[in-house]
Amino acid sequence: MTNITNANTLEGSPAETPSLSQPISKPRRPLWRWPWGYPESMIVVGSALMGGLAAEWWLGPFPPLVWPGSLFAALGLVVIALACWLARRSRLVRFLTSAPLSVALISAMGLVSLLMGLTPQIVPYQPPSEPLGPVARLGLNHLTASWPLAAIYLMTLLALGALVVVRFSSRRPAFMATHLGLWLLLVAAGVGGGDRAREIMLVPEGGLEWRVKRTEGQILEMPLAIRLDDFQLEEYPPRLALINHSTGQPQTTDGQLQLWQIDTLETRGQLGEFDLELLKYLPDAALIGQDEYVRAVPKGLIQAAIIKATHRPTGATYQGWVSTGESFRAPQPLKLGEHLLLTMTRPEPRRYISQVKVFTKEGLEIEDSIEVNHPLKVGAWYIYQRNYDSNAGRASSWSGFELVKDPWLPMANAGLILMSLGSAGLVIRSRGRAK
Amino acid sequence: MSWSWHDYLAPLSVALWVLGALMAIKTKPRPAFWLTVAGTLVTGLFIAGLWLRLERPPMRTMGETRLWYSFFLSGAGALVYARRRFTWLLIFGCLLASVFAIINVVKPELHSKALMPALQSPFFIPHVISYMLSYAVLAASALASAIQLRKISASGEPDKNLDDFIDSLVRSGLGLLMLGLLTGAIWAKQAWGHYWSWDPKETWAMVTAATFLIYIHLRRAPPRGAGRKLALAVPLLGLVMLMITWLGVSYLPAAMGSVHIY
Ligand code: HEM
Numbered sequence: 001m002t003n004i005t006n007a008n009t010l011e012g013s014p015a016e017t018p019s020l021s022q023p024i025s026k027p028r029r030p031l032w033r034w035p036w037g038y039p040e041s042m043i044v045v046g047s048a049l050m051g052g053l054a055a056e057w058w059l060g061p062f063p064p065l066v067w068p069g070s071l072f073a074a075l076g077l078v079v080i081a082l083a084c085w086l087a088r089r090s091r092l093v094r095f096l097t098s099a100p101l102s103v104a105l106i107s108a109m110g111l112v113s114l115l116m117g118l119t120p121q122i123v124p125y126q127p128p129s130e131p132l133g134p135v136a137r138l139g140l141n142h143l144t145a146s147w148p149l150a151a152i153y154l155m156t157l158l159a160l161g162a163l164v165v166v167r168f169s170s171r172r173p174a175f176m177a178t179h180l181g182l183w184l185l186l187v188a189a190g191v192g193g194g195d196r197a198r199e200i201m202l203v204p205e206g207g208l209e210w211r212v213k214r215t216e217g218q219i220l221e222m223p224l225a226i227r228l229d230d231f232q233l234e235e236y237p238p239r240l241a242l243i244n245h246s247t248g249q250p251q252t253t254d255g256q257l258q259l260w261q262i263d264t265l266e267t268r269g270q271l272g273e274f275d276l277e278l279l280k281y282l283p284d285a286a287l288i289g290q291d292e293y294v295r296a297v298p299k300g301l302i303q304a305a306i307i308k309a310t311h312r313p314t315g316a317t318y319q320g321w322v323s324t325g326e327s328f329r330a331p332q333p334l335k336l337g338e339h340l341l342l343t344m345t346r347p348e349p350r351r352y353i354s355q356v357k358v359f360t361k362e363g364l365e366i367e368d369s370i371e372v373n374h375p376l377k378v379g380a381w382y383i384y385q386r387n388y389d390s391n392a393g394r395a396s397s398w399s400g401f402e403l404v405k406d407p408w409l410p411m412a413n414a415g416l417i418l419m420s421l422g423s424a425g426l427v428i429r430s431r432g433r434a435k
Numbered sequence: 436m437s438w439s440w441h442d443y444l445a446p447l448s449v450a451l452w453v454l455g456a457l458m459a460i461k462t463k464p465r466p467a468f469w470l471t472v473a474g475t476l477v478t479g480l481f482i483a484g485l486w487l488r489l490e491r492p493p494m495r496t497m498g499e500t501r502l503w504y505s506f507f508l509s510g511a512g513a514l515v516y517a518r519r520r521f522t523w524l525l526i527f528g529c530l531l532a533s534v535f536a537i538i539n540v541v542k543p544e545l546h547s548k549a550l551m552p553a554l555q556s557p558f559f560i561p562h563v564i565s566y567m568l569s570y571a572v573l574a575a576s577a578l579a580s581a582i583q584l585r586k587i588s589a590s591g592e593p594d595k596n597l598d599d600f601i602d603s604l605v606r607s608g609l610g611l612l613m614l615g616l617l618t619g620a621i622w623a624k625q626a627w628g629h630y631w632s633w634d635p636k637e638t639w640a641m642v643t644a645a646t647f648l649i650y651i652h653l654r655r656a657p658p659r660g661a662g663r664k665l666a667l668a669v670p671l672l673g674l675v676m677l678m679i680t681w682l683g684v685s686y687l688p689a690a691m692g693s694v695h696i697y
Contacts (some may be wrong), residue, residue: 099655106652110645117638117684144633179612189630198628236549258648263489266437348549372552373626402627412630420444420617426610 017057034091041095041104048155049108056139056296061125062150064194067407073191081161088166097163105159108152116143126215153190157183174425181418184411192408200386203228203356205396212403223361223377226401232356233394235347237262237283238303238324242272243333243341251340259345262305272335273312279308285323291332293321301326301394309336319326319340327392346393354385354399370401381405436484442480446476446538448474452484452509452529459516459525471513477537494563498539502682503563505532507571515575519600527578528571558622564614569611570677573647576604577674579603580667591661602654605670609647616640639680647674 031039056062065073084093095101125145139146160183169176199212203226209227239259240252250257251272260271267278285304286296293304304323310316318336324333324344333341353371358364358378370376375384382404389396406412451474482502484491484585493499512528515521530631579601586594619637620630650669657663 037656083561099652100658102652102655103649106645106648110642113638113641113645116633117635117642121633158503269626350549351552351555373556375625375628382628384626386627402628416621416630418619420614423610423613423617427607 010066033094036091036099036100038098038100038103041098041100044101044351045104045108045152045155046152049148052146052151053138055147055151057137059147061127061139061142061145062147064145065191066194067378070191070195070408074187075190077157077161077187077191080158081165085165093162093166096159097166101159102163105152105156112143112149112152115140153186157190159187174422174429177418177425179422179423181415181420181422185415185417185419188412188415189409192406192411195407197403197405201226201403202398203401204398205231212236224381224403225359226383227325227357227359228399229357230401231352231396232299232355232389233352233388233396234350235283235303235394236350237264237281238344239343240271240276240307240322240342240345242274242336243343245335245339245341261345269277271342272340274342275310275312276342277307277308278305287323287329290362291321293323299394302329303344304332305344307334307342309334309342311336324393326395327374327389329397346390351383352388352399354401356383358383380407436481436488438485440484441481442540444477445540448481448509449533449536450474451477452533453529454510454662455513456526456529459522462522464516464520467525468517469515471509471516471525474529474532475506475513477510478502478509478532481505489535492560492563494559495550495554498542500563501535501539503567505535505569507568508532508535508574509680511575512573521600523578523582524575527577531574553626556622556625558618558625562618562622565596565611565618566615567610569615570681572604572608572611573670574611574674576601576608576647577670579604580670582658584664587664587667601667601670605647605650609644609651612647616644636680636684639676639684643673643676644682646676 003193013327029037036044053091061420084096086229087093119141119143122142125142135141139148143149164176164180164183167175195382199214199220199222201209201212201222203209205228208225208227210222212222212320214220239261243252245248252258253272260269260276262278262281264278264281269276282293282295282300282304283303284296284300285293287302287304288294288301294376302324304321306320307322308317308319313317316337318334320334321332322334322342322344331344335344336342351371353369355369356376357367358376360379362376362379366376366378368376370383370385373384377383384402384404386400386402388399455467455469455471455474458464458470470532482493485499493502498518508528509532510528512525512532519629579597583593583597583601586592586597619640623632624630646669650666650673653662653666653669658665
């Protein structure tokens, strides 16, 4: 280091002539002298965060970019990245692609995520009706739509774009794949975020629907209509619980709810002070008369079982039907003495499938089924199975769908695939490259 | 094989792991390796039996993920020990695997065959396995960093071999963590139509990934002076974040209504 005096004056400490007897262990590099390192990176990223907070305070939440603005923004990012190649020897581009800046940016991203993980957030952002408090005015309760995040997001995009172009090398495939993939993903998710559409449509069984209702109560007509021809629900066997007759509360041991799973492989078991035995199990049952269940073909709406329960301390035995309920009938319990009821819990869904016919404005007609994990693609829209009337169970009279349109989807997918390949590369060649 | 078998098989695994660790301390590498592997295989056998019995991958409940964590920790500990003779790693793997096996015995959970429809996806298994593997590897990286920090304070010099080992642990652990994150995102898109919804578990996984990413990028340009020590503290911080992600998220106020609470 040649310029110690200068460094000290820059940092505002009194200039001291170093004496020879006093060894200088760490020569200080003056701030803002190229090449910029960790202190400069932290100041730059910190200023971006501060500037973001100020912008949020004065301008309100960060407005999402919409087509074609988003397209121009993405193209602009590409142009800037290419320009960085021309200026690759400049100090600024070297700084932009330096490891210290990446550490500062990743730290800032981690910090914002940490804040989001610790405090409740409004995601996705909805403008509130009442006047904003200071936390909201700084964007801290809706960070995903805030200027501070937008500022470091933009810096990250600039850094990654420059990095991929300037450090392009086929000899570092994992490095290239992770960073290019991340850049694509961040552009699709962030710049393209405003072009995503999500609507929720409820369709009655046997009915045709083409309108959606927003949470704000506004009704919107969609370019496609869904006819729900059939809704099917398959359930797992229910579990049994002991309920206190007078309080209606389930019995617990050490605060843990006690349940016994109905299982045709293991027909004997224990619940509380009772030995239970499964004598008969009807997964598709219907009630006939007062207290008699039969297998109902093709589809019963409830599940029923005959259970024998023996109270271990007294030896008293009870036997009878228990069943799940549906919209118009409460579940049937088995009385175990004065105080206890043996009841079936609401069974958990195994599968739910909507048999639909979809009509589009262009005259397309598609007949198919939709279930969780198996969405249906119709033109630019993906239709996802969302929910059903869970109180009614198999008797649900409607099915809920989520309709999603995202013109940036291919770019996001490309990013995800590249990042996955790069991450796999990191695992396979974890030794790293020679320095 | 139902959960009741665990009451017998878990103590057997724990006994084998403890013996394996003792052999490693006495520098008897062969018995140390084989005893540990035997413990791992017993746990693996139980996982397989449970899988068949439940007719679904046993990866849904906290207790079930603990089984996998025990399996991977002891298995990875033994494999690395066979190649590199890191006694501390074997002991650490066996110890932690035993702790999680014992938790499963002391704190049994309700078991159920039910697998909600969203979980019935080809991404379910790679998602959980890459997370559990990465947790095991990243926990080891944190321990290795702690050991390196002690070596530096004792002798002033880092152990070069250990340095390389930490780097490769963090790289493979982070790669697996990213794979868990990415398969989760692709799967969420399939199931619900959104890659990422800032669910608390997702947010904390992001914080964890960011912490280990800092380590990798910090190593590209080691800061001067205390820089190496600072970098070595990062995996330790990462382990804290990881434990919050895995075990602690359910208790956070921000986690109300998370899809990942189980
Ligand atoms: C916030 C976004 C990121 C930025 C700004 C960034 C930036 C950088 C920079 C500047 C380098 C040094 C390149 C060089 O010296 O040639 C680098 C290296 C690297 N980055 Fe990133 N990176 C980011 C995210 C990621 C992610 C998400 C991963 C992994 C999944 C990753 C993995 C790596 C790896 C493996 C290296 C090479 C390290 C080595 O060879 O020792 N980075 N990154």
